[in-house]
Amino acid sequence: MPHSYDAIVIGAGHNGLTCACYLARAGLKVLVLEQYHTVGGMTVTEEETLRGFWSDIHASGYQLANLSPVPRELGLLDRYEIIEPDIPFSHAFPTGDIISVHRDIEKTVADIARYSVKDAATWRVLMNRFLVEKDAITEAMFSPPPSFPVAAADFAASPTGMDAYRFSMQSVRSWANQTFEAEATKTLFGSFATFLGASPDDAGGAELGWLFASVLQNVGNNLVKGGMNRVTLALAEDLRAHGGEIRTNALVDKILGDAKRATAVRMESGEEIPAGQLIVSNVDPGHLVIDLLGVGMMGQEIVDKMQRYEWGDSIFVMFVALENPINYKAGPAARQSAHVHLSERSLDFFARIYLQCRAGVLPAAPMIVSWNDSAIDPSRAPAGRALMKFVILSVPYVITGDATGRVPARTWDEAREPYADYLIDLITANYIPDLKAKILKRVAHSPVDVSRRIISAVRGTLGQGAFLPYQNGSLRPIPELGQYKTPVSNVYLCSSGSHPGPGVSMAPGRNAAQVIFSDLRLDFSSVARISRRDL
Incomplete structure (x- = not known):
């Protein structure tokens, strides 16, 4: 029986x-x-590259879990055990400039003020707004959602409901241009919408960017030891x-x-x-x-x-075991961050990525999220060695073209390694000068690899x-x-x-x-x- x-x-x-x-x-x-x-x-955490190098295969940051009642x-x-970096995230630019969000909001404000005093004051206002709304946001996340008619009625009944509805539908470009003056600040906060697949001109990206950045400022971008x-x-x-x-x-x-x-x-x-x-x-x-x-x-x-x-845009991932720790062109703050966004200083940069990705073209300069695994959690790698993960957001699942000029293949099984080679060269040239020379082993996962490994990562996406x-x-x-x-x-x-x-x-x-x-x-x-x- x-x-x-x-x-x-x-x-x-x-x-x-x-x-x-x-x-x-x-x-x-x-x-x-x-x-x-x-x-x-x-x-899942596995020895993806070499023995003793423990990589988070998909999710890395303990972020929303900081708000969760479940633990x-x-x-x-x-x-x-939770490890809490003092710098939840940074954004590094090819010029060697960097802008960081610290757990200490005063340090964040000072960092932003290097690019715009006005934007620094604006971020303080936006964070205060998050703190006022934090309990309501948390309650909404950890409760079954209201029906669409009830949600619409709530918007209509609130004195600020229509403004809230507008913000929930606003694009990153619209919000960033209305809210910030420096391109560095627009890029810093606008980049977070890409985590959930929103281009600068997609509806709804503004609220995603603000909410994600606010959560990391407030409760951290932590790593779980091991x-x-x-x-x-x-x-x-x-x-x-x-x-x-x-x-x-x-x-x-x-x-x-x-x-x-x-x-x-x-x-x-x-x-x-x-x-x-x-x-x-x-x-x-x-x-x-x-x-x-x-x-x-x-x-x-x-x-x-x-x-x-709709499943959204696919991802490409590289796990990299290193002979010893790397050095960012942007300086030590980058390596002290849980993760670093690597991109040009422009919302148009993100728009080009999505234009290429959604046309089936391998992006020439994609949005790269660099995770400092062993720099934050030394237990992830053997003593003296280092481990990193690079998540490339928004690549096509079906390849129809190539903007790099270096990847003629049109299937991921053939394109994976040439595209990974190109990306390592790109990161080394623009952001981490000693990266390529220190690699002991690199393992790349194409969108097809991601979906093969876990059924629910449909078309190489992470969000179902x-x-x-x-x-x-x-x-x-x-x-x-x-x-x-x-x-x-x-x-x-x-x-x-x-x-x-x-x-x-x-x-x-x-x-x-x-x-x-x-x-x-x-x-x-x-x-x-x-x-x-x-x-």
Whole structure:
């Protein structure tokens, strides 16, 4: 006889494990199924280059998690160590100039004032605005979203609602030109929108840039000692402590049942595992709807809507083991930063990237995020050595052209290494003069490699769907699934394809748990109490 479980969670990423932990604490018998060889999903840490060099394969920064109630509610903070750099992030330019955001806002203001006294004063005002709104922002992130009509009514009812709505739809270029005077400042804050795939002229980019930069200024851009996988390992430990089970190397092939109710999951091996009460999906919503459930359970209309869901722009990643620490052209502040944006000092620079990327062309000068892994966390590399990661934002998934003049190939399997060679030369020439000479080993992941490694990194993206005005809040991923529920009564969603979206916040997992608790008539507050020790 097969084992019987109250709840089956598909995917052992941070959101799947978060949801599973709350369910287990309520007394449900929970099984988590993970297709990869270890838990983590987008928070996996592995020896990707050489033995003893531990790289975060996807997510690196402990950012939104600083706002999350989950680590305190689940008692995770005793299970991993947080490293808090004094400089959350910097932006370095090819000229050797740099502008940094420090945890100490006075130092940030002084740094910005080197480029514009007016912009320095403006940033203080913007940060004060964030502090006023911080509790409301946090509450909105860690709660199921209001329906679209309710959200629209809230905008209309508030005296400042229309201004807030305008800001939520404003482009980075519009906001930056109205708010700042120095190109360096516009670039510093505008670049953050690129993390969520917004070009300078895309609607909604302004609020993303302001919010992301404000969070890092306020609560930091921390690293987890030993790697981000320590977070998911802590979640897994808590789940097992409350009777939950996890199976790795366990690929779910199909959810079984009918349009009213799911009854089991069928594994790739053919094994069928009954689901007593519910199934929760932490895989991307497209895979859930189109493949795992299908037309028979979801209906043609919803399947059609998911097929036109927008995934956003792909990424390219390079993991680099180094003989010893590098030196940035911009000086020591760059290496003291958790990460550094490397780009020209211009919003037009970002516009060119997106123009090339979305036309299928390999960008000649892409936006590069340089992670100082071992400089911030020495445990990531052997003594005397160094480790870095370079994330190249916004590259095409399907290559139709090349702006570098050095990559004739039109498939990623052929283009990966030539493009990586080009990028290393670019970074060495413009930002880190001693980078190339110090490389012991480089491993590059193309968008195709990224999607091969983890099913939910669709088309080499990291967010399970583009962050667009019509794919946010209760519209994420689509309105019919916007409350963590599917039309199949006992199948739920808990991935970053749901509100509030990507980032290691654990919010989608917690929010889905709240909805499930409500449907099961359980008291969520009984398992979400924060002990006095964690306050």
